[in-house]
Amino acid sequence: MAYFEGNGHSYTDSRFENLFFAGNEALNETEVFENTPGKEKVGILGYDFKNQIEKLDSENPEFFPLPDLCFFEPELSFQVTENGFYSKNKLPETWLDELANSIPSKASSLTCTVSPQISRENYLAKIKTIQDEIRDGNTYEANFCQAFYGKFDSWDPIAAYLRLNELSKMPFSGLFKAKNQWLVSASPERFLKKEGNQLIAQPIKGTIHRGRNEQEDAENQQALLASEKERAENLMITDLTRNDLARVSKTGSVRVEELFGIYPFPRVFQMISTVSSEINPSTSLRDIIYGTFPMGSMTGAPKISTMKIIEREEDFRRGWFSGAYGWIDEDGDFDFSVVIRSIIADLDAKKLYFGVGSAITIDADARLEYEECALKAQAILELLRGN
Template sequence: MEVFRPTISNPDKFQIGKAMWLQKIDLKDPLVAANILSSRPYFAFLDSAMHQDKLGRYSYIAVDPFARLTVCGDQAYWNSVPEKGDPLELLQRHLAQFAFDEKIERRFPFQGGCIGYVGYDYGRCLEVINGYPETEDKAADINFCFYDVVLAFDHMTGESYLCSSGYPETQPDKKESRAKARLAQFSDWLSMPSKQASLDEKPNRLSLNWQSNFTKEHYCQAIETVREYIRKGDIYQANIAQSFSAELPDDFQPWPFYRQLRRINPATFGAYLAFGDQVIASASPERFVLLQDNQIETRPIKGTARRSPDLEKDRAAAEELLHSEKDRAENIMIVDLLRNDLSHVSTADSVEVTDLCRLESYAGVHHLVSVVTGKLRPENSSVDLLKACFPGGSITGAPKIRAMEIIAEIEQLARGVYCGSIGYIDFGGNLDFNIAIRTVTLSKNKAVFQVGGGITLLSDPEAEYVETLTKAAKIFESFGTSVSEMA
């Protein structure tokens, strides 16, 4: 057994302002720390397993929160006690209780706050969506844990720190005492012997009986239904997904599965949340929205091409995607929708498109990605930004509300976490969320994930069906299943 014991510095040397205590950890690979802490209560891992350019610079690990906010429908619970009021306003109120000193010096965008998700189905509470299907599992629509200690990794510098805020204490002496005690506690945990996870692990082959809510024929019919709505002028585009589910064996372990998923399909905006009986494993390539120092960025993905092991064929697929009239039109429509969403909370004339239909390549697919930016108005908060844009336009279609109604009519299933967003809101107001695609929900001995695509008038039904299987391939592989078995 290989044992890891990190080198840990004196916390007094790294006090920042009056609101934060840091300890440097001699550890570059977050997977090692995650492997040690994964069995701790409410383990959360925001995992930038893929680093490219400025994306994927940071990863964060947190456990043992001091508070939780969960929301089912329009009912919120703070530490399991019901609360009255708009759930997202309650989220903002609780974040404000623990706001950082404005003078705090930052080493990381996230140094304490809440980590969790907003499920796609919460969109029905933000807008009137006719014909919305009822959820069967009654899982939380919103689930956030509030963490006073975060283990933060900077993949650019190779540095990692324990960040301790001392919350929920707010009186200075008690806060400092708790912050230092928690640093000592986490240091002890990290110093415990642990077998390091191997990046060369081979996936276990599980004999799972995967079921979809669509046959190929029915999915193609659904595409034709969307195209007919487009012809009638109801919408320009809608995102239609098929849902795969399978019963899991009693000895299935979610954490080793996620390690396989991140090895097979490393992602810029990956996440693993173990919140009680529910585990979320995400290998998302897509940022929903970033807020850092009042600067907003959203990065919609629209346009997908399957990668080839043959270099020339792979280049040809990328070039074809770059020049695809259908995929570019799909992307530009969503860019326009997001420009409108951002304008509701951005200062005048600050919203702009800084990248349009650029090519990004991942383990199994090429994507077209655009970037829209803005500046948050002084009177608006990070939660206001989340409300203005949720759910992300890239996974609804345009116009958003009518597209969501058509999605509900055709899919006839609640989406859960899928196409919602996973991420953090910092006690200082920063925010970063993904679009929860390539995301598996594991609960009650069952695995569920969805894959879909944007449908336009130019869509070919069979090609759209094949695209869903292309997006599902790496998830199936992580379970030890070949996508060819599902075709």
Template sequence: MKTKVSKLDFYKKAEDIFECYKNEPMAVFLDSSLENQLGRYSVIGLKPYLILKEEDGTFFENGVQSQGTLEAALKEYLNQYKEENPTSLPLISGAVGYFSYDYGRKFEKIESRHGKKLNMPEALFVFYDFFIIEDKLEKALYLTARGETEDADSGMQRLEEEIRSCRTAEKPDKHGNLASFVPNFSKEDYKQAIDQMISYIVEGDIYIANMTQQLTINSKKEPYEVYRYLRTYNPAPFGGFFQCGDFQIVSASPERFMQVKDGNIETRPIKGTRKRGETEEEDARLKEELRNSSKDRSELLMIVDLERNDLNHICEPGSVCVTEHFAVETYATVFHLVTTIVGKLRQGLSAVDLIPAAFPGGSITGAPKIRAMEIIDELEHDRRNLYTGSMGYFSFDGNCDFNIVIRTAVHQDGAYYLGVGGGITCESDLEFEYEETLQKARAVLEALREEE
């Protein structure tokens, strides 16, 4: 079956179009709201025809319990329906979904001492009949259709008419106030856990590990309303919204986990954060402080070594290298220190093979990865659930692109669950590390604040 692609003769922003589809079953919006070299396209997926999920160790295909694993099923379907993408669009057909951090523990055979707090699958992937794709650079809109749930031509015509009638949504008002939250650590308990993590580092168990606390926010705000605010005032290149029925995912992630494009792999680990300044002078000072921080640079260097090692398992020998080191990226509330690592996917392997080889991302586990993940489960107070997992797509042409799930809230039963954390080394200052987690939460907490 060949996917049909059509360029529309008018333009609307994907954020306004998705307003019309935000409550459709399994509707998804992969959104590059920060328009830079990483954020040219936004993608809306509609009308699922195949849903794969793994929950509590059991694999389901369209709701029916099945043999095998989710990764094996993904590889089978992606290979069976493999097709070229003759366009410059990031994908025209395939599956969108997520792997939770908890899903990644199975690859390393690491059990958790914590029960589940959220009722959601550990991994979920949806194959869509239709995609609506916005090219922000060309100010162009595209439709793609496979003809799985209805005739492709008539379905595209129907979609075009619906899109024409979608109205531009009002821009949310900026307020700057933060929602109140309930943390799963007291401040002193969190600092004590960091201190214990530093002891493990001093004793030689690990070099670095990511320490997380989780915040619960009770709010009546509609999830897509929260997302609209977040994307407006804290734009991110790897954001998204996922309508999963009994839960919703609201993400403004700045971090790429892994991209495969024509066999070329790219990962962009982030380590090192500073808040934005109140004045231009303070902004410039904090940016330079991050750029020259020996603690943050060594932290990032250790993660780069780990991720280069992960990539070497699946890449052509000699192809893994660093193309940009210690770059400072600017976001609405923070600066981040970022490195770009590339490699060439080995012949005979697919994008799905990245997951057991490199997931979860080293930037949010630590090094060595297995021992870091064991210590994380020992010291943290809850399972991470989706937080620090990955959300993105697998395309039928063999490409993929996934974020690291940070700056992300999961909404279920009137509450939002938000993970925040940071990398800990032997140089870490307990007070600074605690405050950094709150700084990272700031953008989402602002989006969650209800009107007075």
């Protein structure tokens, strides 16, 4: 089962459409990437799928096992609109009753014991090590992440999604179920969208909190736009995104449509750039994913050497976190978000986790980076701790 929600956001090249998919037919890697006109595909590319693209490893401990590739072929799909819904399938007569019975009650369990996976002191030390790597020329910018993990006796992912979407309405929100494993997502970021022969990537780099009133909002928005550090971070990842798209696109077709765009979200302003390109009609889905994944905003630059540093310095296996979540339509077009601001849960293991990170550059202040991570974790912690 998969649900996508755009929450009415005004977003360059549009937000997620409000779509629902259901099905039991799991797809293997060949089936996901093969050209199959008329066939929809929905699912998640885990971050550790990188190991199948490059000569990389993921040896850090995992909170619970997750498939690197988790897709299914929908048997039922419909789009939710202001006037109801549109379905290309013949719906079972009982589907509305079944859906109503699945909606959680207010008594559903949302909270659990949740703890940071790394101490503040250890985090600060890791940032110093990464900055030493920058001085040595092994990376220019690294997206270092930390995790929070939780344990529960009972936890309702559907109720959690509804509550998280109240706390933090995002343009790429979503809910995904694969047997006992769930993704509850309030992502602000698009990884990659394909429309016909056009690719669109929208990396985020640059964050500042919202103000308490309109004046503070305006001041914070201007401060983010004027920050040399944030602009440098964004520019490096935008250049990396340009290079990734150039690998799978027509020569000379890669364009930066918007640089340093400032977008308002419920709790933060984000700096977002938009990069587009034109691909050859013969370019396959596999070509596109293998040329661009993982997204540079969640790795850093240069990508491969930085991923090796990330693997060494982080203390957890990312799994679905910082991967991609989306759907591929019957014509081969697709839209994928970046799996951030998202909870990943296993109801059988009775565990969940989520990750937060930030871009580390030579000018980064480790204490401020830690505070930025806390800001990004705020809505999820409020949900899980019942604040």
